[in-house]
Amino acid sequence: MADALAMDKVDAGYGGVQVLRGFSMDLRAGEVLCLLGRNGAGKTTALKTIMGLVRPTAGTVRLGAVELSALPAHEVPKAGVAYVPQGRRLFAELSVAENVEIGLNARKKGNDVRESVLDLFPILRERWRQRSGTLSGGEQQMLAMARALCLEPSVLLLDEPTEGLMPSMIARIRETVASLKARGVSTILVEQRVDAVLSVADRVAFVENGRNRETVEVSRLRDEPGLVKRYVGVG
Amino acid sequence: MGFGPYLLLATLEGLVMAAVLALTALGLSLVFGVMRVVNVAHGEFFMLGAVLAWAVSNAVGGHPAIGFLAALVVAPLAVGAVALASERLVLRRLNYNPEATIVATIGLLYILQQVALTFYGADARPVVAPFNVRLQLPWFGYSAYKLSVIGFSLLLLGLTWFVLTRTKIGLIMRATQYDRETATAFGIAVDKVYAGVFVAGAMLAAIGAVLVVPIRQAHYLMGHDPLLLSFIVVIIGGLGSLRGTMVAALLVGLSDGILSVFFSPTLAKIVATTAVALVLVFRPQGLFGTAQR
Numbered sequence: 001m002a003d004a005l006a007m008d009k010v011d012a013g014y015g016g017v018q019v020l021r022g023f024s025m026d027l028r029a030g031e032v033l034c035l036l037g038r039n040g041a042g043k044t045t046a047l048k049t050i051m052g053l054v055r056p057t058a059g060t061v062r063l064g065a066v067e068l069s070a071l072p073a074h075e076v077p078k079a080g081v082a083y084v085p086q087g088r089r090l091f092a093e094l095s096v097a098e099n100v101e102i103g104l105n106a107r108k109k110g111n112d113v114r115e116s117v118l119d120l121f122p123i124l125r126e127r128w129r130q131r132s133g134t135l136s137g138g139e140q141q142m143l144a145m146a147r148a149l150c151l152e153p154s155v156l157l158l159d160e161p162t163e164g165l166m167p168s169m170i171a172r173i174r175e176t177v178a179s180l181k182a183r184g185v186s187t188i189l190v191e192q193r194v195d196a197v198l199s200v201a202d203r204v205a206f207v208e209n210g211r212n213r214e215t216v217e218v219s220r221l222r223d224e225p226g227l228v229k230r231y232v233g234v235g
Numbered sequence: 236m237g238f239g240p241y242l243l244l245a246t247l248e249g250l251v252m253a254a255v256l257a258l259t260a261l262g263l264s265l266v267f268g269v270m271r272v273v274n275v276a277h278g279e280f281f282m283l284g285a286v287l288a289w290a291v292s293n294a295v296g297g298h299p300a301i302g303f304l305a306a307l308v309v310a311p312l313a314v315g316a317v318a319l320a321s322e323r324l325v326l327r328r329l330n331y332n333p334e335a336t337i338v339a340t341i342g343l344l345y346i347l348q349q350v351a352l353t354f355y356g357a358d359a360r361p362v363v364a365p366f367n368v369r370l371q372l373p374w375f376g377y378s379a380y381k382l383s384v385i386g387f388s389l390l391l392l393g394l395t396w397f398v399l400t401r402t403k404i405g406l407i408m409r410a411t412q413y414d415r416e417t418a419t420a421f422g423i424a425v426d427k428v429y430a431g432v433f434v435a436g437a438m439l440a441a442i443g444a445v446l447v448v449p450i451r452q453a454h455y456l457m458g459h460d461p462l463l464l465s466f467i468v469v470i471i472g473g474l475g476s477l478r479g480t481m482v483a484a485l486l487v488g489l490s491d492g493i494l495s496v497f498f499s500p501t502l503a504k505i506v507a508t509t510a511v512a513l514v515l516v517f518r519p520q521g522l523f524g525t526a527q528r
Contacts, residue, residue, distance in 0.1 A: 051420050076420045089417045091410050093525070102410050105403065106422035147421070 002030040004186040005050065005081070005155050010069075012049045019045040021210040022059070027155065032177060032187045034197045034218075036232055037207035044086055044205065047157045050077045050188075051083050063155065077106045082153035086160045086190070088144040092133030096124055099132050099143055103150030110113045117149045120176060138169035145176060156180060156187045162196055174200050175203035194228055197221070206231040240374030241496070249492020251381045251450070254388035257484035258443035258466035259461045261395060261477065262436035263349050268475025269432045271411040272326060275340040277440055278340055278462025279347035280318060284310045284441025285453035286355045300365035303449070311441040317347075318437030322430050331429065344458075345443050351455040364449035384446045391442065396477060408432060412475065440465075464491075467507050473524020483522065486510075 005027040012020040016055060020044045027033050035043040048054040050061055053075030061069040066079050067233060077083070082103075091099055104114055118125055121142040132143055141161055148156060158177070162170040170193075177187060177200045191197050198218060205215040208231055221227060236244075261276045292302030321343055328353035329335040368379040399405040409429045411418045419425050432458070438462070444453075468487050472479025487507050494503035514521060 009269045025351060053416055053419060072424070073419045074422050074424045083420045085417060085420070089414055091417070093413055094406070094409060098406055098409075101403075101406060102418075102421050102423075105407070151421075 004031075004063070004072045005068075005188075006061070006119070007046065007050065008060050010046075010049055010056045010061065012045060012054050012056045014045075014054065018057075019054075019210050020049060020056070020114045023049075023207075023210060023212055023214070024059075025205055025212050027186050027188055027200075028186050029186055032181055032189055032200050033215075034189045034191055034201035034204045035207050036191070036194075036197065036204055036228065038231075038233060041207040042210040043207050044159055045210075047083065047085075047159055047188065047190060048129060050076070050081060052155060067153055077151055077153075080107075080151070080154040081146035081157065082106075082151040082155070083157045084144045084148045084159060086163065088140045090132045090135075090140055090147075092131070094132060095129055096127045096132055096135070097129060098144055098145050100124070100150060103147035104145065109150055109152060113150055113152055117146045120149070120179070121146050138165050141165060141169065141173060145173070147192040149180075154186060156185050158187060160191045160192065161189070162191065162193060170196065192232075194232075195223075236374060237385075237473040241370075242493070243372075244375060244377070245493040245496035246489065247377060247381070248496060249489035250385050251488075252492050253485045253488020254385045255443045255447045255483055256461070256464055256468060256488050257392055258388050258446075259440045260465040260484050261392065261480050262439035262443075263462075264472070264475060264477070264480045265432055265439070265470040267469065269408055270326075270331055270429050272331055272336045272433075273333065273340070274433075274436070275337060275462070276321070276343040276347060277340075277436070277465060278460075279344050279351075280314050280437040280458075281349060281461045282302030282351060282442045282455060282458035283317065284314050284444030285349050285448045285457055285495060286455065287313050287441075287454045288448050289360050289362050290355070297365035301447075303362065303365035306362065306444050306448075307442070309385075310445050311438040314441035315438045316436045326429070326433065327426060329435040347456060348458070355453075355455055357455065359452035359454040360413045361452045362448040363439040380449060384450070387445075387446065389425040391439070392481060395439070399477060404431075420433040421470075441503060463504075464507070467511050469521070470511050473521025476521065476525075479521050479523030481503040 007023055007025045010020050010023045011018060022135065023042065023046055031087055035046060037043050038043055045054055049056055050068065052068065053069060056069050060067055063079055065082060068076050068079060070181060071079065100114060123139060124146055132140065135143060161173050174196060180187060189201060198221060201218045203217055203223055206213045213231060216227065259281055263274060266272055266274045288306035291306040291309045295302040295305045325339050325343065326336055329339055350524060364380040366380060369376040370379050399408065407423055408428060411423055411425055415425050422481040464487060469480055472483030490506055491503040
């Protein structure tokens with residue numbers, strides 16, 4: 001499979017604090033790649049660096065032939081990368097409709113895209129005029145994903161989408177990731193729950209101290225449970 | 236004149252004051268609300284609008300209405316250009332850092348003031364009103380121009396509200412206001428939004444100034460009061476709240492007008508600043524603001 005997105009020897013951080021140190025990773029077209037690692041390992045920073053929200057001081061980020069790291073941050077989503085941040089980061093004072101509108105506006109998508117996204121999350125139609133900050137946690141996560149999918153991205157970045165959700169909602173999110181994979185969307189998933197990783201991921205990249213220590217097929221994770229314990233501290 | 240007509244006169248004066256104040260304070264509130272920048276030079280954009288209005292109306296000549304209309308178009312545009320240059324050359328280079336921009340805009344305040352003193356001089360100069368009609372009420376006559384200032388300000392405030400709440404540009408501005416990073420992740424060029432908001436804020440102050448120069452003369456130090464009152468309005472109303480700004484401008488303008496007529500302008504300022512102190516103590520987010528998360 002061709003690489004959809006590649007990070008090559010990327011250094012990045014916040015102010016004087018370096019978080020990513022020579023971080024390399026490749027995302028194949030149509031796969032779900034999971035980043036696993038302890039808190040502070042650099043998983044979220046890797047996603048923010050792809051989005052241009054954290055600027056790399058060395059190395060490159062490429063989406064096919066496009067060098068994302070050379071683009072201004074606001075051009076990255078226009079290239080086809082959508083981001084669902086940790087904690088959802090909805091525009092809480094705006095309505096569901098307005099949050100969706102922001103997503104559509106990013107790549108100038110129309111009503112047909114909006115309707116197909118809302119078909120994935122029909123509950124959002126019922127909440128259409130409601131202020132997004134008043135939605136339940138699960139509904140907020142659905143809106144965050146819907147807002148990102150309005151870009152019709154080729155690459156989707158999901159940062160801990162199941163954090164703080166009840167089991168039925170976690171299952172729903174997993175189903176959505178699986179259906180997006182079936183549509184050919186390549187996904188990078190930051191996840192702490194190993195069961196979620198096993199059920200949806202194709203490969204797993206273990207992130208430690210700002211480096212990608214090892215990328216393995218998910219089947220190897222089942223065969224060698226010690227791998228997870230080594231990098232994440234739980235098995 | 237009896238108490239009733241006297242109160243009516245004071246209320247009308249207060250409404251004129253509130254109308255101009257609402258425009259000026261709205262500019263300050265927009266800039267803080269979206270950019271989180273406290274623009275200490277905001278009053279100087281007001282002053283620049285007034286001074287340029289005098290210059291333009293004098294240069295055009297002819298009927299006062301022609302000069303005034305030219306000033307109403309040219310002065311806000313020129314002030315907008317100065318604001319754009321300030322944003323590009325100063326605020327953007329400071330990455331809109333809240334503390335650094337306060338110091339920088341204090342510097343900008345003095346630069347604009349001294350430039351006005353150098354080229355305009357220290358004299359207060361009047362601009363002739365575009366029309367000179369007095370509406371004869373049963374108790375007193377009142378300037379139709381002053382009433383038109385109220386009407387025009389309301390129109391502009393309504394237009395601003397419409398843009399902010401009903402258009403795509405307004406949605407983008409509000410998204411940027413709530414979360415700059417997430418807005419960027421959805422393709423919004425935040426620096427362009429900031430430039431647009433800073434220019435719009437300065438232009439609103441300039442329009443307020445052009446409206447006021449036929450009532451009060453243009454002077455290079457006239458930016459102080461609008462700055463102080465604008466801060467009072469946006470703190471009482473809630474920083475970044477359009478509704479709060481309008482309500483607080485009405486309250487402050489009316490109390491200023493009524494207290495100035497019945498007692499003294501100094502008492503009006505004492506009441507307004509006491510109100511700010513009380514709001515800061517008991518409701519720091521303002522009457523209509525939301526608490527910072």
